[in-house]
Amino acid sequence: MPRPLVEFYYKNDELGDPLLTDDQALVLGLASEADLAELRARALEVNRLLRERFAACGLELVDFKIEFGRLANGEIVLADEISPDTCRLWDKATHQKLDKDRFRQDLGGVEDAYQEVWRRIKGACCVKTFDVEVRVWLKPSVFDPQGHAVEQALHTLGFDGAQNVRIGKYMHLTVTGETEAEARKSVEQMCERVLSNPVMETYAYELKETVV
Numbered sequence: 506m507p508r509p510l511v512e513f514y515y516k517n518d519e520l521g522d523p524l525l526t527d528d529q530a531l532v533l534g535l536a537s538e539a540d541l542a543e544l545r546a547r548a549l550e551v552n553r554l555l556r557e558r559f560a561a562c563g564l565e566l567v568d569f570k571i572e573f574g575r576l577a578n579g580e581i582v583l584a585d586e587i588s589p590d591t592c593r594l595w596d597k598a599t600h601q602k603l604d605k606d607r608f609r610q611d612l613g614g615v616e617d618a619y620q621e622v623w624r625r626i627k628g629a630c631c632v633k634t635f636d637v638e639v640r641v642w643l644k645p646s647v648f649d650p651q652g653h654a655v656e657q658a659l660h661t662l663g664f665d666g667a668q669n670v671r672i673g674k675y676m677h678l679t680v681t682g683e684t685e686a687e688a689r690k691s692v693e694q695m696c697e698r699v700l701s702n703p704v705m706e707t708y709a710y711e712l713k714e715t716v717v
Contacts, residue, residue: 509552511545516572543581544573555587559594562625564603567593589619634715635680635688641701641708642673676700679715688712 513525515535530536536544551571559566569592572585585591589604596603602610603618643649649671656670680695682688689712696708 509549511548513541513544514570540581547573547581547583551583555592558626560597562622562628563597564622564625565595565597565600567595569593589622594622633682633684633688635682635685636713636715637678637680637688637692637710639676639678639692639696639700639708639710640673641676641696641706642671643705644707647705680712685712685714 513530514522515525516522527541530541531538548571555569556566571583571591573581574584576582592604593606594604595601602612603622607613607615607618651672652670655672656667659667659670680688680691682691692710692712696710697703701708
């Protein structure tokens with residue numbers, strides 16, 4: 506299809522979850538025009554994210570359903586699962602069905618298909634843990650009174666070779682990410698936004714994957 510197609514259905518088991526047009530939803534007072542626009546935008550964003558995630562696992566997302574509801578305060582929330590029960594998933598190379606259609610069409614191998622989807626997702630999207638050591642110190646152009654005091658004390662004790670003493674901070678933390686690049690990006694954002702003052706300080710870090 507040239508673009509994703511969004512369809513609305515009225516969630517009602519007795520009526521068989523009938524197809525619902527925008528006008529019907531408006532006339533029945535089920536949603537406003539703003540609500541419909543929000544639902545459509547959210548559905549398209551979920552579609553984009555899922556297509557990217559499944560594609561990385563060698564899976565083609567053919568279609569899917571998601572259910573929305575309202576909280577007591579009127580807020581619209583997504584309230585559904587993402588699984589081969591609610592998505593049509595095909596192998597990108599062979600177009601083999603790996604979803605509930607194997608049950609609906611009596612193709613057999615339902616459990617094996619679901620396990621294959623889980624195996625691919627787990628293998629391609631596993632989260633890794635990294636140990637991170639961060640060091641922060643004042644930029645060379647900024648006077649460091651603590652470093653200067655320590656340098657003078659060292660000279661007083663006869664350590665005349667000690668020069669350019671800078672006092673800094675050391676931090677250790679763990680971060681998670683699907684890739685090392687993602688973890689590094691997260692650490693750099695932490696350093697630039699929280700762990701250091703970019704106007705006065707500079708930083709360096711070491712990152713190492715934790716082996717369990």
